[in-house]
Amino acid sequence: MDTTATAVIVAIDGPSGTGKSSTSKAVAAQLGLSYLDTGAQYRAITWWMVHNGIDITDPAAIAAAADKPEIVSGTDPSAPTITVDGTDVAGPIRTQDVTSKVSAVSAVPEVRTRITELQRSIAAAAPHGIVVEGRDIGTTVLPHADLKIFLTASPEARAARRSGELKGADVNATREALLKRDAADSGRKVAPLAKADDAIEVDTSDLTLQQVIECVVTLVEEKRATK
Numbered sequence: 174m175d176t177t178a179t180a181v182i183v184a185i186d187g188p189s190g191t192g193k194s195s196t197s198k199a200v201a202a203q204l205g206l207s208y209l210d211t212g213a214q215y216r217a218i219t220w221w222m223v224h225n226g227i228d229i230t231d232p233a234a235i236a237a238a239a240d241k242p243e244i245v246s247g248t249d250p251s252a253p254t255i256t257v258d259g260t261d262v263a264g265p266i267r268t269q270d271v272t273s274k275v276s277a278v279s280a281v282p283e284v285r286t287r288i289t290e291l292q293r294s295i296a297a298a299a300p301h302g303i304v305v306e307g308r309d310i311g312t313t314v315l316p317h318a319d320l321k322i323f324l325t326a327s328p329e330a331r332a333a334r335r336s337g338e339l340k341g342a343d344v345n346a347t348r349e350a351l352l353k354r355d356a357a358d359s360g361r362k363v364a365p366l367a368k369a370d371d372a373i374e375v376d377t378s379d380l381t382l383q384q385v386i387e388c389v390v391t392l393v394e395e396k397r398a399t400k
């Protein structure tokens with residue numbers, strides 16, 4: 174059977190702490206779709222640059238190395254994986270050090286070209302469709318996605334969620350770090366963080382995670398019914 178005709182492609186974008194990862198994983202698991210965390214890929218290439226002593230303040234050095242690491246993403250929403258040259262980096266990519274450097278690395282056009290190609294090939298290979306989350310999925314990576322969602326939330330709600338995860342982290346410092354990363358991601362020249370014109374915006378500040386999941390599942394099911 175040709176499943177590609179019925180495969181549904183969902184793009185979920187938005188800034189940090191709006192609920193992209195939790196929502197995308199749950200929606201994909203519930204609907205039998207694959208799942209791709211594109212932020213994890215940018216974190217993985219950043220981890221590799223740091224690990225290999227590349228000067229991340231030097232865009233030319235980053236560009237020259239952009240082709241070297243082999244990044245592999247496992248797309249099962251119940252057990253997503255990420256490896257670089259065969260090493261499991263799921264833990265190391267979440268350190269504060271990588272978080273503070275990822276916006277600089279992901280702004281380099283050669284890095285984006287490489288990772289964007291990888292993302293498109295993963296989406297095209299997903300047998301029943303995929304939920305892809307990131308910053309530029311609806312605008313650049315998958316502009317023909319069947320459904321585009323742009324999640325937002327107040328900086329206060331996002332900082333409270335993130336500092337809840339990073340046990341003991343100061344909520345004001347977390348808020349400042351989030352806003353700094355938003356500004357870098359929204360201000361870069363190539364594929365900035367942006368809402369696609371045809372994306373549906375959902376403000377999650379006053380919604381529970383379960384409410385957001387239900388909202389997105391309903392939207393995907395409506396799309397699937399009319400495909």
Ligand SMILES: Nc1ncnc2c1ncn2[C@@H]1O[C@H](COP(=O)(O)OP(=O)(O)O)[C@@H](O)[C@H]1O
Binds near residue numbers: 190192193195335338
């Ligand atoms: N609507 C929500 N209400 C409360 N907490 C949420 C909500 N959505 C997500 N969270 C929590 O906030 C944190 C960040 O969510 P995450 O999905 O990682 O966001 P993102 O991928 O956009 O950075 C997680 O601990 C998650 O459980």
Ligand SMILES: Nc1ccn([C@@H]2O[C@H](COP(=O)(O)OP(=O)(O)O)[C@@H](O)[C@H]2O)c(=O)n1
Binds near residue numbers: 188189212
């Ligand atoms: N599609 C994407 C996804 C992430 N990124 C970059 O990767 C960083 C980390 O993304 P992430 O989704 O893991 O961030 P969090 O929401 O987990 O904080 C972002 O701040 C961006 O700099 C990007 O440029 N494009």
